[in-house]
Amino acid sequence: MAINKIFLTGGTGTIGTEVARDLVAHGYAVRGLARSDASAAKLQALGVTPVRGDLTTLDVARAEAAAADAVVHLAIDFARVIDSGSEEQAFVEAVGDVLKGTGKTFIGTSGTYIGVGTGKTPFTEADDGRPGAFRYKFESTFRSLGDDGGVRAIVIRPSLTHSDKIDGFPRTVIAKPRELGFAPVLDGGEEKWTYNDLHDVAVLFRLALEKAPAGFSRYHGTDESTSNRQIAEIVAAHWGVPVREATREELTEAYGFFATFFGKDNTVSSVATREQLGWEPKGARFIDLLKDGTYFKQL
Incomplete structure (x- = not known):
């Protein structure tokens, strides 16, 4: 399935800004979720078309996901990382429901920290991490979408960027x-x-978009x-x-x-x-x- 139209969340964050810049530079048409006028202006400066809303405006998320070829989700609120988890999970499930059976791409952002405390043996892309760890449920949702939901579901685990x-x-x-x-x-x-370097991580998101197989896959951004x-x-x-x-x-x-x-x-x-x-x-x-x-x- 050819990919051109992308719906992006978190496009004004540290990683999201670089991902947006890289995608636009490589010819993708990107629409980005913006929860404020300031965010919308920043997205426009990057060449991204802003879409007003946030992770709780699920009607906006569903409409954008239906119109896009791929959804790239980077939004996370570290100021209230635990409290915002249920909101984000609802967003992921709503978008996932729209994409089921379409073969479209849904990229979610986790982190290598899901493997924190697993010991000194290198934590690999095949490892699920600790049950109950931050982002474990999030990743499990993507695995279900890829394995059973007819979605090209990808999880990117950046390290400290x-x-x-x-x-x-x-x-x-x-x-x-x-x-x-x-x-x-x-x-x-x-x-x-x-x-890992910020631009290297942004390139990883694009390469996953372009090269990942159908079904579920997972990649590590670490150097x-x-x-x-x-x-x-x-x-x-x-x-x-x-x-x-x-x-x-x-x-x-x-x-x-x-x-x-x-x-x-x-x-x-x-x-x-x-x-x-x-x-x-x-x-x-x-x-x-x-x-x-x-x-x-x-x-």
């Missing part, structure tokens, strides 16, 4: 120790976190693994503060949702993704941008 502009999680990791007066680690900080302690030592040296053991309570107060990453290994493989889609990460590595001062110059 960065670019040469400090934003999102990298900003928190680097700036927070200056505020706290120490760079925190938990249980020694030897757990490894996994990173490098770096221990939290190594990051903490670089950041601490720059700010002139110590590396210190922190309690889980301190981390939760300082980092909110992201505190769940501390003390838990997230060693991830993207071998299958590279082999199946021909994906080749080319962007700068997070640890190199940290070491050469690119991020510190922006704070």
Whole structure:
């Protein structure tokens, strides 16, 4: 089935903006969900046609899904990540119902963090993650749509995403120790976190759109693994503060949702993704941008 018309959610987020830019640059006609005038203006600047609504306006979602060749879903509210889960699940199910039996493409965004705490054996695209983990039900819905619903259902699992502009999680990791007066680690900080360049992840979404098979498939956007302690030592040296053991309570107060990453290994493989889609990460590595001062110059 030829794909030209795409309905995109989350097109003004960090990853969504880059995905939108890449899709438009490659000739796709993209319509993007916009919940405010500011979001609509940002989408228009990217070459995306804005559609007013949010994840709760299911009539809009159904109409856009029916008219599109593919739906690419990236919207997530990290400010209320748990509370918004039921709204997002209702959105996914509503869109899925429209797409059932059509063979159309539905791409959903999860994350390699679904495998957090599964141990140091690399977490692969074939692994489902821990039952009850964040995004586990979300991924299961896509699997059902692909296996039994006649939908080309794709799940993309990006790792922690960065670019040469400090934003999102990298900003928190680097700036927070200056505020706290120490760079925190938990249980020694030897757990490894996994990173990937923002543009590389955007390319992965497009390659999945273009090359994934019918049915259900899943891909990992990950390139490098770096221990939290190594990051903490670089950041601490720059700010002139110590590396210190922190309690889980301190981390939760300082980092909110992201505190769940501390003390838990997230060693991830993207071998299958590279082999199946021909994906080749080319962007700068997070640890190199940290070491050469690119991020510190922006704070």
